[in-house]
Amino acid sequence: MARLKTVFSCSQCGAETSKWVGQCPSCEAWNSLTESVYTGACDPQSRALAPASAVQSLDAIAAEDTIRIASGMSELDRVLGGGLVVGSVVLLGGDPGIGKSTLLLQALNALNERAAVLYVTGEESIQQVALRAQRLGPISANLRLLAETRLGRILECAGQEQPQVMVIDSIQTVFTDLLRSAPGSVAQVRESAAQLVNFAKHNGTGLFLVGHVTKEGALAGPRVLEHMVDTVLYFEGDTTSRFRIVRAVKNRFGAVNEIGVFVMTEAGLREVGNPSAMFMSRQGEDVPGSVVLATQEGTRPLLVEVQALVDESHLGNPRRVCVGLDANRLAMLLAVLHRHTGIATTAQDVFINVAGGIKIAETASDLALLAAAVSSLRNKPLGKDLVVFGEVGLGGEIRPVQRGQERIREAAKLGFKRALIPYANKPKKALVDMTVLAVKRLDEALQHLQQ
Numbered sequence: 408m409a410r411l412k413t414v415f416s417c418s419q420c421g422a423e424t425s426k427w428v429g430q431c432p433s434c435e436a437w438n439s440l441t442e443s444v445y446t447g448a449c450d451p452q453s454r455a456l457a458p459a460s461a462v463q464s465l466d467a468i469a470a471e472d473t474i475r476i477a478s479g480m481s482e483l484d485r486v487l488g489g490g491l492v493v494g495s496v497v498l499l500g501g502d503p504g505i506g507k508s509t510l511l512l513q514a515l516n517a518l519n520e521r522a523a524v525l526y527v528t529g530e531e532s533i534q535q536v537a538l539r540a541q542r543l544g545p546i547s548a549n550l551r552l553l554a555e556t557r558l559g560r561i562l563e564c565a566g567q568e569q570p571q572v573m574v575i576d577s578i579q580t581v582f583t584d585l586l587r588s589a590p591g592s593v594a595q596v597r598e599s600a601a602q603l604v605n606f607a608k609h610n611g612t613g614l615f616l617v618g619h620v621t622k623e624g625a626l627a628g629p630r631v632l633e634h635m636v637d638t639v640l641y642f643e644g645d646t647t648s649r650f651r652i653v654r655a656v657k658n659r660f661g662a663v664n665e666i667g668v669f670v671m672t673e674a675g676l677r678e679v680g681n682p683s684a685m686f687m688s689r690q691g692e693d694v695p696g697s698v699v700l701a702t703q704e705g706t707r708p709l710l711v712e713v714q715a716l717v718d719e720s721h722l723g724n725p726r727r728v729c730v731g732l733d734a735n736r737l738a739m740l741l742a743v744l745h746r747h748t749g750i751a752t753t754a755q756d757v758f759i760n761v762a763g764g765i766k767i768a769e770t771a772s773d774l775a776l777l778a779a780a781v782s783s784l785r786n787k788p789l790g791k792d793l794v795v796f797g798e799v800g801l802g803g804e805i806r807p808v809q810r811g812q813e814r815i816r817e818a819a820k821l822g823f824k825r826a827l828i829p830y831a832n833k834p835k836k837a838l839v840d841m842t843v844l845a846v847k848r849l850d851e852a853l854q855h856l857q858q
């Protein structure tokens with residue numbers, strides 16, 4: 408008889424202790440330890456499935472090209488790096504109701520013509536899934552469906568069906584009888600995921616795991632889940648807006664930070680082929696405080712509108728608020744602006760917003776952010792034909808950014824006529840219908856904007 412062992416594992420980081428404590432000793436999260444009981448039997452059993460492997464030398468191994476299955480949804484394929492790799496595991500996270508189930512059901516529907524697929528639902532009944540599928544348009548024949556939460560049964564059915572692509576919606580509902588802790592607990596999520604990953608690798612099944620996110624926005628369950636899978640995709644955007652962005656935050660088979668853009672319609676998610684046009688809200692007149700930034704998401708150049716509002720403050724400590732950009736960086740850039748060009752915003756509140764609900768993490772947004780702030784402060788529009796990118800250093804210098812040429816090309820394609828960019832990103836040849844304003848310093852950049 409196997410000995411029972413009680414452990415307490417942290418729901419934030421997955422660390423285990425033998426006694427319950429109020430604060431996790433590893434990640435210092437409060438009240439995150441939950442009890443789980445191992446029967447002790449599960450580990451050797453599941454590990455024994457793995458075939459014995461021998462040590463080999465690297466140069467003797469033939470590197471095969473990864474085989475990919477294109478889902479037929481080009482935006483999804485793009486974030487995956489060109490399609491789902493056979494035998495790879497993808498974790499899809501996002502807020503409730505953002506469209507995870509919808510996206511995967513659509514993808515399976517599209518895939519079904521090329522590969523055997525299985526959709527395992529643990530959250531909705533078969534009828535609910537069928538109802539949703541009807542809204543999504545014609546359903547292809549042979550979309551196999553299973554409503555099950557017991558891991559043993561799922562693996563058994565998957566073994567019989569031998570799907571090439573399988574979806575588990577969601578990993579938090581799956582549980583194994585080998586552990587006594589509740590479904591959704593760290594131990595259950597980890598063990599279930601480990602066995603599913605094992606299945607996928609052995610059978611060459613492309614596996615999508617749907618994961619819930621916590622209040623803080625991280626994937627629920629231990630961090631270890633992110634290490635176990637090949638690709639981690641996150642749904643961005645809020646449920647009140649129609650736009651949905653799927654971002655690759657980890658990808659063993661493609662570029663990280665790659666995004667796919669969708670809109671939610673009555674008939675499911677629709678792909679957006681030209682997102683640059685979508686993220687620019689301004690049509691018609693040219694307003695102060697608005698500038699177009701050429702940013703780069705993964706391998707894709709993207710034009711977004713940065714808006715600034717600089718207004719007289721009545722507070723002792725003026726506000727600096729950023730939506731879609733880093734607020735600490737804003738404070739730093741305003742200090743650079745003051746120190747190197749003499750433009751003070753100490754008596755003003757500064758609000759910055761990126762239109763369209765997209766989040767920008769790269770420093771190439773610095774110059775656009777300051778250009779928008781100065782434009783709002785001076786109440787002077789910058790012109791509708793201007794596109795800006797560049798990093799601003801603490802010394803007031805404009806530093807180059809990666810893939811400058813691609814950003815300029817994307818802007819030219821969308822009809823922009825002037826580009827304010829770092830000097831080091833200046834194209835070698837003059838462009839036909841684009842005036843390039845290449846600058847080395849911040850004051851030089853602002854002079855261009857005054858004209």
Ligand code: TYD
Pocket residue numbers: 501502503504505506507508509510539542543671672673674675676
């Ligand atoms: P869902 O895919 O169930 O989200 P998740 O699995 O991430 O929790 O969310 C779908 C949401 O989108 C739901 O609020 C209803 C809406 N929706 C549409 O607007 N159009 C549609 O065609 C479908 C299927 C859902």
Ligand code: MG
Pocket residue numbers: 507508509530576
């Ligand atoms: Mg769902």
